[in-house]
Amino acid sequence: MPYRYAIIGNPVSHSKSPAIHREFAREMGLSISYEHLLSPLDGFNQTVAAFRSAGRLPAAGANVTVPFKINAFNYATELTARALRGGAVNTLKFDGANILGDNTDGVGLYADIERNLAFKIAGARVLVMGAGGAVRGVLGNLWDASPALLAITNRTFIKAEDIAKQFNDAKSSSAGAGDSKEKIRVMALKELPAQQFDLIINATSASLAESLPLVPVASFAPGALAYDMMYGKGQTPFLMLASSAGARTADGLGMLVEQAAESFYVWHGLRPSTMPVLAMLRAQLAKI
Ligand code: NDP
DSSP: OOEEEEEEESSOTTOOHHHHHHHHHHHHTOOEEEEEEEOOTTOHHHHHHHHHHOSSSOEEEEEEOTTOHHHHHHHOSEEOHHHHHHTOOSEEEEETTEEEEEOOHHHHHHIIIIIISOOOOTTOEEEEEOOSHHHHHHHHHHHHTOOSEEEEEOSSHHHHHHHHHHHHHHHHHHOOTTOOOOOOEEOOGGGGGGOOEEEEEEOSSGGGGTOOOOOOGGGEEEEEEEEESOOOSSOOHHHHHHHHTTOEEEETHHHHHHHHHHHHHHHHSOOOOOHHHHHHHHHHHHHO
């Protein structure tokens, strides 16, 4: 029997998740329904409850995007370890009264950087800019990949401090005797010019407003990769700055497809091919 899925957000109509999941389902020979679902900012729980109870087909899951990832974390009745680590959920799986909350953003980012872009995070100096829901989802996977340095910075400094503390505290309580990994470092914007990075990830929503997070050109090491989680037709201001500093650039379209593939696996236990869907979306973006 076909099942229903949705991407819940505000705004949400721009989301490519329905197209991605329909393509995955087509490849796998599954029949699914996947829709955009706009939720009022103060009505996330009611929106999910209405989605679950309405419709001819049973609702089996939902993806969750800005600004509801923490609402989804609180809504779930069971959480995976990777969702618990960051305190944010982008994938809900409904099973009777049970609501599983998971987070596939970190796996998606890791797969795109390491596999699709062939960049090795192990031993690299990595800077993450931002301290919102997306950062909560990806920090653990970046840390597990053993960078030489993992730093986080944010316009509102205290939010970066809070996230780093949460991850570092969890790390300390689970560390074995031989675990000598340095903690996630919080850096103020004014400290950045003194440090070079091999990978700089823009996980702020500055690019949505076509503005630039404050990153100095001096922070890009020779041969650095600049990664903007945002995606669109042209380069974001962050990627333009990175290009001018000689860095290699990548947008977040690959992450989007890879995190969707991981959600698909959570729901269906099947791993679809991501490259054809990424190529399809890239071609569509070029036509806009
Ligand atoms: P949140 O709203 O939770 O967080 C936004 C972050 O951006 C905050 O740290 C905020 O700083 C910062 N910020 C916003 N405007 C500016 C600005 N003008 N200059 C500097 N910093 C700014 O968003 P998310 O974390 O959920 O998402 C962040 C981005 O990542 C979005 O663009 C989203 O589309 C993208 N994303 C992409 C994914 C993909 O698959 N490609 C997956 C998930 C997210 P402050 O704390 O100071 O307000």
